[in-house]
Amino acid sequence: MTEIDIPAERPTLRLMPGRAKRLRQGHPWAFSNELAMTPEIKALPPGTLVTVMDAGGEKLGVATFNPHSLIALRILDRDAGRAIDQSFFADRLGRAMALRDLLWDSGHYRLAFSEADGLPGLVVDRYGPVVAVQANSAGMERLTPLAVAALGELLAPRAVVLRNDSPVRGLEGLDSYVRVALGDLDEPVEIVENGARFLADLGEGQKTGWFHDQRDNRAFAASLARGRSVIDFYTHSGGFAIQAALAGATMVTAVDRSESSLALAARSAALNGVEGVCRFVKAEAFGEMARLAQAGERFGLVIADPPAFVKSKKDLAAGARGYRKMTRMAAALVEPGGFLLVASCSHHVTPEAFGEEVRHGLAAAGRNGRILRAAGAAPDHPVHPFLPESAYLKVEALQLD
Numbered sequence: 001m002t003e004i005d006i007p008a009e010r011p012t013l014r015l016m017p018g019r020a021k022r023l024r025q026g027h028p029w030a031f032s033n034e035l036a037m038t039p040e041i042k043a044l045p046p047g048t049l050v051t052v053m054d055a056g057g058e059k060l061g062v063a064t065f066n067p068h069s070l071i072a073l074r075i076l077d078r079d080a081g082r083a084i085d086q087s088f089f090a091d092r093l094g095r096a097m098a099l100r101d102l103l104w105d106s107g108h109y110r111l112a113f114s115e116a117d118g119l120p121g122l123v124v125d126r127y128g129p130v131v132a133v134q135a136n137s138a139g140m141e142r143l144t145p146l147a148v149a150a151l152g153e154l155l156a157p158r159a160v161v162l163r164n165d166s167p168v169r170g171l172e173g174l175d176s177y178v179r180v181a182l183g184d185l186d187e188p189v190e191i192v193e194n195g196a197r198f199l200a201d202l203g204e205g206q207k208t209g210w211f212h213d214q215r216d217n218r219a220f221a222a223s224l225a226r227g228r229s230v231i232d233f234y235t236h237s238g239g240f241a242i243q244a245a246l247a248g249a250t251m252v253t254a255v256d257r258s259e260s261s262l263a264l265a266a267r268s269a270a271l272n273g274v275e276g277v278c279r280f281v282k283a284e285a286f287g288e289m290a291r292l293a294q295a296g297e298r299f300g301l302v303i304a305d306p307p308a309f310v311k312s313k314k315d316l317a318a319g320a321r322g323y324r325k326m327t328r329m330a331a332a333l334v335e336p337g338g339f340l341l342v343a344s345c346s347h348h349v350t351p352e353a354f355g356e357e358v359r360h361g362l363a364a365a366g367r368n369g370r371i372l373r374a375a376g377a378a379p380d381h382p383v384h385p386f387l388p389e390s391a392y393l394k395v396e397a398l399q400l401d
Helices: 021-025 086-103 138-155 167-172 212-223 239-246 259-271 285-294 313-331 351-365
Strands: 012-014 029-031 048-053 059-065 071-077 108-113 122-127 130-135 159-164 177-183 189-193 196-200 229-233 251-256 278-282 299-304 334-344 369-375 394-400
Touching (some): 021 059, 059 138, 086 108, 086 122, 086 138, 122 138, 122 189, 138 167, 138 177, 189 212, 196 259, 212 334, 212 369, 212 394, 229 285, 239 251, 239 259, 239 278, 259 278, 285 313, 299 313, 313 334, 334 351, 351 394
Parallel strands (some): 012 048, 130 159, 229 251, 229 299, 251 278, 299 334
Antiparallel strands (some): 059 071, 108 122, 159 177, 189 196, 369 394
């Protein structure tokens, strides 16, 4: 059970002299080397709620604190007297949900996106009556019961699934697990996106079971698909592929190395009545691209939306070259006048760096053309103004000569 937060009884944590400027300007984090790390502070359990002060004793807010993390302090509220309780979560989650309901009437979206929604370290995805929650900081791990209770108050969901299996949790010293925290869930849930129906398994797979962030980019890709053959690499649950089929593609090939993902995508194709124009191929993407190029295959629309190639800064150089290679190989499969959509969800790769790798890939393939769309995530993945690096998704759609 989460302990009761009494603001007057919280531990107090001070910033080093001259280190409060960023927090005052609106940044939601402080790093470990900016804090006065006394032995008492270092001994606090990871995720402890603390009152934050500058070196002169001015209160700057309430935050979660992890003495073992580089991002040691995550601001929850600028009012140090604000109690972090169920009503706090109900207020923040309620405001986040009101924004999404203004943008979409489907009830299927990312309900809360961490710092941008005032809930640092917390991700909440909504699938109609089912909710997936992911706590990516020690503070949010400790506060999860309050978040789940607030979701119960706001939505009365059929089930709440804790998808606490993201790699970033390791940086916070957290273990990995998936479990149902509320209700019951023993089968894939149905999702509605851009008028299409899908099945998502919230118990396994990447992220929280579905990629809401690509919603708008899937709609754009589908607008290019009518009357064309389409191939979708890294299809996962078939988001791009099935919407392309619904838009009038003549044939859609969905490629993934996960048999379970392909099986779910095939079921989704049947839900939408497009199983006759969809085929599902279990293969590693680069190997299949090479095989198809060798066979002289060409497609009107080629999509490559891979998992992150760059998972940490040390992987940056090699991962960036991976996007260059992916673009080169995918471009070779595009028929003249056809379309290519490539994406990166690696937050360490900037939009400028991704664009540079795409250009190098096109040059290596001997292709040219024009960029039709350079985009990021859908609006249910807002960006905190002081955390531009949270704009992690990069997508380029091109027509190739």
